[in-house]
Amino acid sequence: MTPETLARLAAARAHRDLSDLARQGVGGIGCAAGARERIEAARRLRVTVTGLLDLVVLGGEPWEGIARALCRRDVETVRAEYAEAVPYWQVAPATVLREAAGEARDLDAWYRRHREDIDPPVENPVFDLLVRG
Known part of the structure; x- marks a missing residue:
């Protein structure tokens, strides 16, 4: 499993948490x-x-694309902001790798429960990411 895949798995978790927090606010x-x-x-x-x-x-x-997406001009400044976090994702602890499949299934079940008609019509978006990654 690549560091990018692990970061995307964590991003899926953050999306879920954000959705839950927003719903509680409503x-x-x-x-x-x-x-x-x-x-x-x-x-x-x-x-x-x-x-x-x-x-x-x-x-x-790539950092150039990240800087553009963040509407920032200085690529090196953007890279420096994330310099400490990048190594963390380069070396995934073994426990994270073992727990990833179970967490992916839990996130997929959450997605299916909350999916609306306008959402992507996929059944297992997070687990499919792990299979590809």
């Missing part, structure tokens, strides 16, 4: 939560989005 919008609680919930969404973006960046695109 469900709780009418409750009596104060500004502090609403801000904390919104901050959790932002932290999750930032983590997701980082995972997608680490998914194997």
Whole structure:
């Protein structure tokens, strides 16, 4: 399994978490939560989005393409921002590799439960990634 595949698996997890957090926000919008609680919930969404973006960046695109996608001009600055994270994905711990198939199946089951008509019509998007990767 490649580091890019592992980063994409982690990105799928972040997508799921972001969706769950957003749905909870909609469900709780009418409750009596104060500004502090609403801000904390919104901050959790932002932290999750930032983590997701980082995972997608680490998914194997050349740095020039990453800089363009981030609307950034200096490729070396972008590369330096992720310099510490890249080695982490280059050497995957054995436990991550063993758990990947089970996690992929769990994410696929979550996707099938929440899929809408406008979503891609695939049954096992994450497990299929592992098979290809």
